[in-house]
Amino acid sequence: MTSGKVFLVGAGPGDPGLMTVRGLQLLRAADVVVYDYLVNPVLLDEAPPQAQRIFVGKQAGTHSIAQCEINEVLINYALQGYQVVRLKGGDPFVFGRGGEEAEALANTGIAIEFVPGVSSAVAVPAYAGIPLTHRNYASSFAVVTGHEAIKSKSSVDWAKLATAVDTVVILMGLHQLPSIVAQLMAHGRAPGTPVAVIEQGTTPRQKTVIGTLTDIVGKTAALKAPALIVVGTVVSLTDKLDWFAGTGPAGTTYFSSAEDAGAERS
Numbered sequence: 001m002t003s004g005k006v007f008l009v010g011a012g013p014g015d016p017g018l019m020t021v022r023g024l025q026l027l028r029a030a031d032v033v034v035y036d037y038l039v040n041p042v043l044l045d046e047a048p049p050q051a052q053r054i055f056v057g058k059q060a061g062t063h064s065i066a067q068c069e070i071n072e073v074l075i076n077y078a079l080q081g082y083q084v085v086r087l088k089g090g091d092p093f094v095f096g097r098g099g100e101e102a103e104a105l106a107n108t109g110i111a112i113e114f115v116p117g118v119s120s121a122v123a124v125p126a127y128a129g130i131p132l133t134h135r136n137y138a139s140s141f142a143v144v145t146g147h148e149a150i151k152s153k154s155s156v157d158w159a160k161l162a163t164a165v166d167t168v169v170i171l172m173g174l175h176q177l178p179s180i181v182a183q184l185m186a187h188g189r190a191p192g193t194p195v196a197v198i199e200q201g202t203t204p205r206q207k208t209v210i211g212t213l214t215d216i217v218g219k220t221a222a223l224k225a226p227a228l229i230v231v232g233t234v235v236s237l238t239d240k241l242d243w244f245a246g247t248g249p250a251g252t253t254y255f256s257s258a259e260d261a262g263a264e265r266s
C-alpha cells in the first residue's frame with residue numbers, strides 16, 4: 001500500500017487570495033480535505049472534484065467535534081494511503097490546535113508537512129489599515145487569546161501584558177471584551193487607548209469599529225464572531241490607512257459557520 005501523508009495547511013484569514021502558493025498547490029492535488037469553520041468555502045472548489053471534503057468545524061447548535069475524533073479522521077485516511085490536506089483558518093499553529101494535531105500524527109509515525117498560513121492576527125489589522133508596529137508608535141506586539149479573560153486563573157497574565165507591549169492583538173475575545181478592557185485598564189493601560197474590533201476581516205463583509213478602552217464595549221454589542229481586537233496607539237492610523245473598507249460586494253457568507261459563537265473558541 002502507498003503511504004499517505006497529512007499536510008497541515010493554513011488557509012489564510014478569509015480572503016482566498018491570501019492562501020499561500022504552496023498551500024494551493026497541495027489543495028489542488030488532495031485526495032481528502034478536512035476543513036474548519038474559518039476556511040473560506042471558495043477554497044474548497046480548488047480541490048479536485050473527486051476529492052472528499054470533510055467539515056470538522058462546529059455545526060450551529062451542536063458541540064464541536066472532539067479533537068481526538070479529528071485526529072482519528074486524519075490518521076485513518078493517511079493510513080489508507082491518501083494525501084490528506086488538513087485545512088485550517090489563518091495559520092495552523094496560531095490558536096488553531098495545529099500543534100495538537102501535529103503531535104497526534106507524529107505519534108503514529110505518519111508522514112507530515114506543515115504549510116504556514118497568513119494569520120488573522122496580522123492580516124485582519126492590515127486590511128483595517130492598522131500596522132502592528134510603526135517606528136513612531138509601536139515597537140512590540142503580542143497576540144493573545146481572549147477566550148479565558150474572565151477566568152480568575154487565565155492562561156494570559158493580563159497584569160503583565162497590559163503594559164509589556166505597545167500593541168495587543170486579541171483573538172477569540174469578542175464575548176470577553178468587557179473583562180479584557182477592565183483588565184487592561186486595571187493594570188495600567190490609559191483609558192483613552194485606541195481600540196479596534198474587526199469582524200470578518202479580509203472579506204467583503206469586513207466591519208471595523210473604533211473606540212477607546214472606555215467606550216468600545218458599548219459600540220460593539222452588535223458584532224459577531226469571527227472578530228479580532230487590536231489595542232494600541234497604532235489603531236489611530238486606520239483613519240488614514242483604511243484602504244479596504246467597502247471594497248467588496250456585500251451579502252455573502254464567507255465562513256462555514258461564521259455566526260456561530262464557537263468561532264470564538266479554539
Ligand SMILES: C[S@@+](CC[C@H](N)C(=O)[O-])C[C@H]1O[C@@H](n2cnc3c(N)ncnc32)[C@H](O)[C@@H]1O
Pocket residue numbers: 013014038088089090091092093094095096118119120121124170171172173198199200201202203225226227228229263264265266
Ligand atoms: C481559533 S482562532 C484561529 C486563528 C487562526 N489560526 C489564525 O491564525 O488566524 C479563531 C479566532 O481568530 C480570529 N479570526 C480568524 N479569522 C478572522 C477574521 N477573518 N476576522 C476577524 N477575526 C478573525 C477571531 O478572533 C477568531 O475568534
